[in-house]
Amino acid sequence: DDFARTPIIFIGRVIATSTTQSNPFMGYADMTMKVDEAFKGTVAGAQIIVCTDLQGSMCGFGAIPVGARWQMWLTETKLTGF
Numbered sequence: 151d152d153f154a155r156t157p158i159i160f161i162g163r164v165i166a167t168s169t170t171q172s173n174p175f176m177g178y179a180d181m182t183m184k185v186d187e188a189f190k191g192t193v194a195g196a197q198i199i200v201c202t203d204l205q206g207s208m209c210g211f212g213a214i215p216v217g218a219r220w221q222m223w224l225t226e227t228k229l230t231g232f
Contacts, residue, residue: 158191158224162198164214169204177204179213183222191224200224 153159162183171177178201185196192198200222204213214220 156223156225159189160185160192161187161219161221163219164216167213167216169213179204181214
């Protein structure tokens with residue numbers, strides 16, 4: 151099931167955001183999140199950097215504003231690491 155296949159699951163708050171525009175059509179957002187509730191693969195209080203594409207057409211969700219609280223189900227890719 152999805153829970154078993156997902157290495158890190160938590161609810162956290164964005165404490166910092168930065169974006170990188172690699173060209174006029176592509177870019178990335180890095181959000182530093184503080185873990186409020188840990189469900190798997192992390193602990194409460196940890197800080198995790200989440201990287202995503204800025205464009206929805208690239209399956210990204212863009213930069214999440216500082217202070218926003220989200221539930222995250224994270225997997226590792228070649229672009230990112232834990």
